[in-house]
Each structure stands twice: as C-alpha cells, then as structure tokens.
Amino acid sequence: VTEPPAFLSRLxxxxxxxxLARDMGGAEDAExxxxxxxxxxxxxxxxxxxxxxxxxxxxxxxxTVPTAGPAVIVSFLIxxxxxxxxxxxxxxxxxxxxxxxxxxxYAYATLGExxxxxxxxxxxxxxxxxxxxxxxxxxxxxxxVFEIVFGSGLPAGxxxxxxxADGYRLHFGGEGILNLPAVILVLLCALLLIRGATESARxxxxxxxxxxxxxxxxxxxxxxxxxxxxxxxxxxxxxAGVSAAAGxxxxxxxxxxxxxxxxxxxxxxxxNLPLAIIAALVIVTALYVxxxxxxxxxxxxxxxxxxxxxxxxxxxxxxxxxxxxxxxACGAVVSVFSVTLVVLYGQTRILFAMSRDGLLPELFxxxxxxxxxxxxxxxxxxxxxxxxxxxxxxxxxxxxxxxxTLVAFMVxxxxxxxxxxTRPDMPRGFRVPFxxxxxxxxxxxxxxLVSNLNPATYELFAVWLVLGGVFYLAYGxxxxxxxxxxxxxx
Amino acid sequence: VKFLIGYSADSGxxxxxxxxLQLARAAGGSLIVCTIVPETWGHPSMARVDAEYARFxxxxxxxxxxxxxxxxxxxxxxxxxxxxAPAVREGLLEIAEREAADCIVLGSARAAPRxxxxxxxxxxxxxxxxxxxxxxxxxxYAPGPAAKLCRITCAVSPAAEAIQTARYxxxxxxxxxVPLRLxxxxxxxxxxxxxxxxxxxxxxVANQWRAQATEGQHRIAAALPQDPHVTTxxxxxxxxxxxxxxxxxxSGEIIAVGSSNLGPLLRVFxxxxxxxxxxxxxxxxxxxxxxxx
Numbered sequence: 001v002t003e004p005p006a007f008l009s010r011l012x013x014x015x016x017x018x019x020l021a022r023d024m025g026g027a028e029d030a031e032x033x034x035x036x037x038x039x040x041x042x043x044x045x046x047x048x049x050x051x052x053x054x055x056x057x058x059x060x061x062x063x064t065v066p067t068a069g070p071a072v073i074v075s076f077l078i079x080x081x082x083x084x085x086x087x088x089x090x091x092x093x094x095x096x097x098x099x100x101x102x103x104x105x106y107a108y109a110t111l112g113e114x115x116x117x118x119x120x121x122x123x124x125x126x127x128x129x130x131x132x133x134x135x136x137x138x139x140x141x142x143x144x145v146f147e148i149v150f151g152s153g154l155p156a157g158x159x160x161x162x163x164x165a166d167g168y169r170l171h172f173g174g175e176g177i178l179n180l181p182a183v184i185l186v187l188l189c190a191l192l193l194i195r196g197a198t199e200s201a202r203x204x205x206x207x208x209x210x211x212x213x214x215x216x217x218x219x220x221x222x223x224x225x226x227x228x229x230x231x232x233x234x235x236x237x238x239x240a241g242v243s244a245a246a247g248x249x250x251x252x253x254x255x256x257x258x259x260x261x262x263x264x265x266x267x268x269x270x271x272n273l274p275l276a277i278i279a280a281l282v283i284v285t286a287l288y289v290x291x292x293x294x295x296x297x298x299x300x301x302x303x304x305x306x307x308x309x310x311x312x313x314x315x316x317x318x319x320x321x322x323x324x325x326x327x328x329a330c331g332a333v334v335s336v337f338s339v340t341l342v343v344l345y346g347q348t349r350i351l352f353a354m355s356r357d358g359l360l361p362e363l364f365x366x367x368x369x370x371x372x373x374x375x376x377x378x379x380x381x382x383x384x385x386x387x388x389x390x391x392x393x394x395x396x397x398x399x400x401x402x403x404x405t406l407v408a409f410m411v412x413x414x415x416x417x418x419x420x421x422t423r424p425d426m427p428r429g430f431r432v433p434f435x436x437x438x439x440x441x442x443x444x445x446x447x448x449l450v451s452n453l454n455p456a457t458y459e460l461f462a463v464w465l466v467l468g469g470v471f472y473l474a475y476g477x478x479x480x481x482x483x484x485x486x487x488x489x490x
Numbered sequence: 491v492k493f494l495i496g497y498s499a500d501s502g503x504x505x506x507x508x509x510x511l512q513l514a515r516a517a518g519g520s521l522i523v524c525t526i527v528p529e530t531w532g533h534p535s536m537a538r539v540d541a542e543y544a545r546f547x548x549x550x551x552x553x554x555x556x557x558x559x560x561x562x563x564x565x566x567x568x569x570x571x572x573x574x575a576p577a578v579r580e581g582l583l584e585i586a587e588r589e590a591a592d593c594i595v596l597g598s599a600r601a602a603p604r605x606x607x608x609x610x611x612x613x614x615x616x617x618x619x620x621x622x623x624x625x626x627x628x629x630x631y632a633p634g635p636a637a638k639l640c641r642i643t644c645a646v647s648p649a650a651e652a653i654q655t656a657r658y659x660x661x662x663x664x665x666x667x668v669p670l671r672l673x674x675x676x677x678x679x680x681x682x683x684x685x686x687x688x689x690x691x692x693x694x695v696a697n698q699w700r701a702q703a704t705e706g707q708h709r710i711a712a713a714l715p716q717d718p719h720v721t722t723x724x725x726x727x728x729x730x731x732x733x734x735x736x737x738x739x740x741s742g743e744i745i746a747v748g749s750s751n752l753g754p755l756l757r758v759f760x761x762x763x764x765x766x767x768x769x770x771x772x773x774x775x776x777x778x779x780x781x782x783x
Contacts (some may be wrong), residue, residue: 023697039689047684101688157529181633203681229699258684265689342682349687353694361617367699369706372677374695 002425011114015357017097020109023356024099041272041279043201047278048259050204052207054339054396055130057288058254058332059137059309061295063395065304068245071235071297073289075245077405080285082246082449083253085442086409088432089278089416090260095273095429096419098113100263103412108357111415112421117476119411120354121468125404125461126345128381130254131186132389133397134340136161137486141332144309148326154180164394170456182389189341189381193348196373199338207338212287214331217324218311219290225318226297230343236301240452247452248395250402252288255339256280257409269429344385348377358484359476399457406446407461413442491519491665493625494591496582496612498525499554502597505627509774510595512742514566514690515626516639518665522589523567524560526552526581529574548572579615586622593776595625602629605772616623617768617777620758622676623662624777640742642776643671645767648706649664654781655748656710660717662746662776668755670720671743672710674703675767676726677733700724730770743773749780756780 038049064072093106099359104123108116142266143153153159160176161199199207235242259277266272295304298318309329314324352374355364368375388397418430432438477483495510497503506650507523516520530544551572562568569589599610607628609617616624644659646652656672663670678696685691707722714720727733747767753759757782758779760768768775 010517024693026690026693051684051686073557099688100690102691104684105688153718196680198680198682204683208646255684255686261688262687263688342685345682346685346687346691349685349691349694350739351689352698356694356698365698367702369647369652369702370761372763373680374698374700 005037007100010480010483012112012476013480013486014110015105015108015116015482016050020097020105023353024105026086038267039262040088040267041276044259044262044266044272044276045202045279046205046281047209047262048243048256048276049254049283049343050208050278051213051258051339052253052284053208053215054335055134055255055343056137056249057215057291058141058288058309058336059294059394060249060252060398062304062307063247064245065296065301067237067248068241069233069236069301070231071242072245072249072296073292074235075241075249076241076252076285076288076292079249079253079449080281080288081392082250082406082442082445083256083466085238085438085445086406086413087256087260087281088274089413089439089442090257090390090409091263091273091277091430092416092428092432093419094260094263095269096426097421098264100261100265101344102261102353103257104350104357104410105353107411107415110419111411113359113477113480113482115415116470117359117472118465119355119408120329120350120359122404122408122411123350124347125400125464126254126408127350128385129345129397129404130251130401131340131343131385132182132392133251133394133401134336135185135389136179136181136394136397138185138336138340139179140308140310141312141329141336142148142185144183144312144329145326145333146208148322148329148402156385163391163393165396165456167397170392171246171394178390180390182384185337185340186344186382186386186389189337189344190378192341193345193378193466194368194372194375195424197341198345203338207335209394210331211335214328214335215287215291218315218328219287219294221315221324222294222298222318226294227348228297230297230300243448243452244272245455246400247406247449248398249399250406250449253281254405255343256284263396264429268397273430274433281317282367316355337404344378344381347385348374348381351377353379356481358479359472361475361479372465382422396457396460399453403453403457403461407452410446410450413439413446455462491516491517491593492589492591493519493521494521494582494586494589494594495521496526496559496578496596497523497554497558498570498597499557500597500600501630502600502627503554503558503560504597505629505631506595506597506625507558508631508633509625509627509744510568511562512633512637512639513593513595513666516668517567519592521562521566522571522585522591523555523562523568524571524573524582524585526578527551527572527574529576537713539594539781544574544623547574565745568771577742578612581618584621591622593623593625594620595627597627598631599627601630606664607768607771607775609768617758620777621756622673622758623779624661624758626768626775626777628772628774632714637742639668639744640740641665641669641671642666642746643673643739644746645748646672646674646707646710647763647765648674649751650701651751651781652706652748653710653713653745655778656714658748658778658781660714662722663719669721670714670717672707672720673737674707674724675730675733675763675768676700676724677730678701678728698724699729700726734770734772739773741773742777745771745773746776746778748778751780753780759780
C-alpha cells in the first residue's frame with residue numbers, strides 16, 4: 001500500500017491528454033484516423049448565434065432597463081465586449097486539446113483537478129441555472145400566447161415563483177405557488193433527451209432563422225413608433241446603473257462559448273475560430289442593440305419593470321393589434337424551447353464527463369440499455385432545474401448565471417496566461433492576439449462585471465461553492481479516476 | 491426440429507424456403523411447407539357458390555407446392571400442406587400448433603429494398619404476437635443450394651433480460667451445431683448542435699456505453715454453459731447502418747434478437763432497438779419470444 005498523494009498534488013493533478021483523447025475519441029479513431037467533423041466557418045457562426053440568441057434578449061429588458069435607463073444600450077455593448085474577450089481566451093485553451101469538450105475538461109487537462117471541479121461548479125450555474133432562467137422566461141411568452149389565443153392566461157399562482165426577490169433577497173410572499181409552464185418545459189425537454197432527440201446542425205440553422213426573423217420583425221415594427229423623447233434622460237442612474245445592468249446582461253451572451261469549444265473540429269481553426277467568434281458576436285450584439293434601441297423608442301423606460309413577455313407586449317401596445325405579438329410570442333416559444341433543450345443537453349453531458357472521471361457518483365454516467373442515453377443523469381438534472389425554475393424568480397437566476405459564467409471565464413483567461421508560461425511548448429491551434437494584453441483585459445473586465453453584481457448573488461454563489469467544495473473533499477478527491485490510477489502505478 | 495415455412499409462389503416464398511432448407515439441414519430437422527389460401531364459402535348450396543373459386547385456389551396452391559417440392563427435392567424430409575384460413579397469420583399459427591413446429595420462417599415483404607428486411611402486413615402481426623421464434627429473410631435472399639448455416643449472432647444489451655435471450659440462442663446453437671457470437675450495437679448519432687459541452691460529447695457517452703456493453707457481454711458469457719465457441723463483438727457506428735457494416739458477417743449467418751420486455755412472456759414482441767436491428771440487417775433475422783427470468 002502506497003501513501004495517498006499529498007492534498008496539494010491531488011488538487012493539481014492533471015488528466016493526461018491521452019486519457020482525455022481516449023475518453024472523447026470515437027471508436028474508429030484507434031483503427032483509422034480521427035474523423036474530423038470539418039465544421040465550416042458559416043456553420044460555426046450559426047452555432048454561435050444559435051446558442052446565444054434565446055438565452056435572454058426576449059426577457060432581459062424588463063429587468064435591466066429599470067436599473068440603467070435607456071443607457072442599457074451601453075450595457076449591451078460592454079457585456080458583448082467582455083463576452084468576446086473571454087470567448088477568444090477560451091478558444092486558445094480549447095485549441096490546446098485535440099478533442100472538443102467543455103471548459104471543465106480543458107481545465108482538467110491543463111490546470112488540474114481542483115480548478116476543474118471549481119470550473120464545473122461554475123458551469124452548473126452557467127447551464128443548470130440558465131436553463132431554469134430560460135424556462136421561466138419561456139413561461140411568460142407561453143402565457144402571452146394563451147392570453148391572445150384564449151383571451152385569458154394561466155392563473156397567476158401557476159405562473160410565478162413563490163419566492164420573491166426583494167432587492168435580490170429571497171423570501172416567501174406574493175401570490176405565486178409555482179411556475180408550472182417552466183416545470184413542464186424542463187420535463188418535456190428531459191423526456192426528449194431521454195428518448196434521444198437531438199438538434200441537428202440543420203435544425204439549429206432553422207432555429208437561428210426563426211429567431212432572427214422574429215427579432216427583425218420586432219425591430220421593423222417597433223421602429224415605426226420610435227420617439228426620441230423616450231430616450232431622455234439617457235442614464236438616470238449614471239454609470240453605476242449601466243455597469244450593474246451590464247453584469248446581468250452578460251447572461252444574454254452565454255452560449256457564445258459554443259464556438260470556442262469546437263476546437264479541432266473546425267476547418268482551419270487558426271483563422272476560423274476567431275472569425276466565427278467575432279462574426280457571431282457582432283451579429284448578436286447588433287441585434288441586441290437594435291432591439292433595445294427600438295424597444296426604448298417605443299416605450300418610456302419606466303414601463304419596462306416587471307413586464308412579462310416584454311417584446312410581445314410592446315408590439316401589442318404599439319400596434320393595437322394582437323397578431324404581431326402573437327407571431328413574436330410563438331416564435332419565442334419555439335426557439336426558446338430549442339435553447340432549453342440544448343442547454344439541458346450540455347449540462348447532462350458535463351456531469352456525465354465528471355462522473356466518468358470519478359468526481360461524481362457512478363449514477364451520472366450509466367447509459368440505459370433501452371434508450372441508449374444517460375437516463376439517470378438526465379432525470380437528476382431535470383428535477384434539479386425544474387425545482388429551481390418552479391420556485392426561484394428569474395432576476396436571481398440571471399445574476400447567478402452571469403456570476404458562474406464570468407468566474408469560469410476568469411479562470412479560463414487566467415489559465416491561458418499561466419499555460420503560456422508553464423507549457424509554452426504545447427501546440428495551440430489558435431493563439432489570442434495581443435498577448436498578454438487581451439487575456440489580462442478579459443480578466444479585468446470579468447472582475448468589473450462581477451463586482452457590479454448584487455451582494456445577494458455573492459451569498460448564493462458562496463454557498464454553492466462551499467457545498468461544491470465539501471462534496472469534492474468528501475467524495476471527488478478520493479474517487480477520482482486519477483487517484484485510482486495513481487494507486488495502481490508503482 | 492420442425493420448421494414451418496409460410497410459402498407462397500413468389501419471391502418471398504422462395505426466400506423463406508431457402509432459409510428453411512438451410513436451417514433444417516443444419517438441425518437435421520424437417521420442413522412443413524404451408525400455403526394459406528383464402529377461405530371460401532363452403533356451405534352446400536344449390537348454386538355451388540364459390541366452388542369454382544375453391545377449385546381454382548386449390549389448383550393454385552398445389553401448383554405453388556409443386557414448385558416448393560422441386561426446390562426442396564430430397565434434401566430434407568418435408569410435408570406440404572395447403573390450408574384455407576381467413577388470414578394468413580391465423581392459418582399459419584394453427585398449423586404451427588397442430589404440427590408442433592419449432593419455428594416459423596417467412597420471407598420479406600415485396601416492398602423491401604433488395605437485401606433488406608421489411609415487415610409486411612403478414613410479418614408485422616407475427617412480430618408482435620407469435621408464441622414461437624420467427625425467422626425473416628431479407629428481400630432477394632438466395633443462398634446457393636450447398637449453403638450451410640455457419641453461425642448465429644445474438645444481439646444482446648447489458649440489460650438483465652438479455653441473459654435469457656442469449657441462453658435461448660445458445661441452446662439453439664447447440665441444436666443446430668453452429669457457434670454463437672454475442673453482439674452489442676453501439677450507435678451514437680445523437681450529437682447536439684450547438685453545444686457548450688463540446689462537439690465530441692456523444693463519443694464520451696458512446697465510449698461508456700461500449701464499456702458497459704463489453705462488461706455485459708462478459709457477464710452473459712459467464713452465465714452461459716462453458717463453451718469455447720462463443721465469441722463476442724461490438725458493432726460500432728454513428729448510425730445503425732454504419733454499425734451493421736462495421737463488423738464482418740458471414741454468408742450463412744443469421745442474427746437472433748430477443749423480444750422487448752414490454753411484450754407478454756413467451757411471445758415475440760419486437761422492441762425499439764430490435765426493430766432497428768431487423769430493419770438494417772442484411773442477413774436473415776430470427777426473432778425469439780420473450781423468455782422468463
């Protein structure tokens with residue numbers, strides 16, 4: 001019996017890249033060459049747009065306009081810039097590993113187990129919590145469809161969470177019992193995942209068109225009611241309001257990392273990765289800003305607060321007709337459904353990878369022989385996300401998602417700098433330009449956005465990290481596959 | 491061992507008979523070649539309603555059976571029957587029970603693409619109720635007259651009920667004196683786009699499934715009686731078609747699949763994955779009834 005490895009070395013142990021490649025590699029890789037998917041620049045840009053739009057633009061104005069006023073436009077630009085910086089850093093780290101994985105797997109292979117587990121905790125916020133947040137927003141649009149089609153929506157008790165956020169501090173109150181549509185959406189998506197449904201590259205392209213179509217429709221119609229007076233005063237709460245809103249808005253750019261993870265699967269990653277990130281970012285940001293500008297031009301800033309299915313309601317009020325709102329709401333219902341599916345999928349596969357590495361119990365990686373999918377994992381994720389979507393208000397969820405994502409990206413950006421020093425020899429398919437300025441800027445800008453988040457979000461985040469840390473120390477560190485491998489080695 | 495052939499004077503009948511011959515020769519068994527004709531109105535009546543039609547049907551059936559006789563020759567003992575029944579399935583099941591047949595052999599639907607199996611109107615019924623194994627041939631199945639059955643591949647999954655299926659297939663192999671191969675299908679065509687979990691995420695699931703499959707095969711092999719002829723294999727691919735093509739298949743090989751545990755005990759009931767195997771198979775399929783624990 002050998003001595004168990006010292007604690008620090010356990011925290012820092014890295015998953016060998018060969019092992020990662022074996023885990024993530026296809027069966028044919030051993031006999032033939034690694035089958036590249038050959039994702040093109042256009043496809044990759046579509047992936048970026050597809051996974052980004054839908055995670056927030058449909059809902060976020062009602063929360064952020066009261067904070068920033070019309071200057072929310074600036075908040076969008078700031079959040080977009082930060083998202084771009086982080087995505088570029090992430091792309092460099094992803095390109096160091098010859099397989100396409102999540103930031104958890106990249107961190108495990110380059111920065112060590114402790115960091116990887118920490119990143120995974122953040123990723124659960126980025127995926128699990130954002131799935132819940134998106135589902136809550138979806139329920140608003142579904143209810144809007146009901147209102148227009150049937151004349152009345154669902155009872156308020158079944159549409160809002162029982163917990164209310166009072167300055168982000170949670171307490172019971174209000175008339176809500178649970179957010180039923182959000183729960184149903186999450187469970188439906190889980191059912192589809194268990195049955196093995198997928199969104200193919202083509203389905204994604206169609207969804208992108210749906211989203212772009214309804215947003216373009218919104219911009220065109222809202223532009224007809226544009227009144228400059230609504231934009232004054234531009235920044236009633238000064239720059240502090242703008243910064244605070246930018247932190248929340250960052251949530252709407254979550255999903256851009258779908259581009260970075262493509263890594264070696266892309267044709268000519270050196271050229272196409274940054275191009276796709278920038279192209280997707282520019283298109284998405286431009287759309288967001290146009291949506292925000294036209295929405296603000298139609299409706300005074302004071303009216304945004306607490307507006308459900310915001311964009312549809314604005315169209316309804318502006319035109320006096322139901323049909324534009326109905327088209328927009330239906331489009332949102334369809335496309336946000338697909339976003340929820342994709343995000344939940346990402347969450348199950350990240351947990352799957354973690355449990356296969358031994359950091360989570362075996363339950364999470366068992367593949368069911370009948371459906372050929374990880375059923376137990378999907379069920380656990382769905383129940384977790386559904387509970388959160390049912391009981392917690394969306395404002396808190398957005399901030400938590402932003403928090404998790406920003407912190408994860410800070411780690412990644414720091415990792416890029418560290419690895420340039422510790423592993424300068426490792427081949428990189430893509431290197432960030434303007435090193436070290438760009439990664440440093442990325443870290444600083446993330447810190448800036450994080451610092452503007454609400455104190456209550458810090459508390460929740462801290463509780464979550466402590467829970468994660470305790471679990472890692474109690475379970476993960478001892479069951480890690482590397483621990484077993486280390487023991488077997490002489 | 492008695493093989494009941496659902497015979498008709500078309501390509502499906504010829505295929506079924508060819509497979510039946512192959513099986514009967516391997517097992518040293520016999521054939522019951524049966525043609526089902528529509529029931530006529532047999533009650534006595536002044537106008538002799540349907541009598542001409544009945545005569546026509548009888549002539550037709552005898553002609554068909556004559557063709558079958560020529561195909562079988564004297565290679566295996568065979569009985570030739572013609573039976574009138576309201577439905578083909580009903581007639582065949584009745585004969586199977588009366589003659590204590592061990593397996594029903596059927597041809598593929600005429601609409602099937604060449605070399606593949608599709609369940610037609612007759613087969614579909616069998617695949618969801620039959621109390622005995624059902625063998626299906628791909629469309630255009632034509633083994634040479636000297637072709638011999640050389641192996642049975644049994645599709646298994648790591649699910650608990652697969653052990654029963656494998657046991658059944660193993661017993662069958664013993665009677666037919668051919669080796670058994672256990673095969674698990676690892677199909678992963680479920681990559682989601684776009685995804686933050688990476689574009690190789692499904693490989694991870696597939697690799698885990700492969701590990702579970704290998705483990706399951708060892709467990710099944712250990713549960714079978716000691717037999718050096720049992721081999722194992724994993725059919726791997728992004729689609730069922732690719733998976734099927736990824737492993738070598740011998741001519742004269744058949745693939746056996748078990749029934750879903752959603753169906754009744756001791757009956758054939760094709761499950762979702764078994765349906766996909768049958769659909770993509772390019773060799774004859776043997777669908778086994780569901781076995782009790």
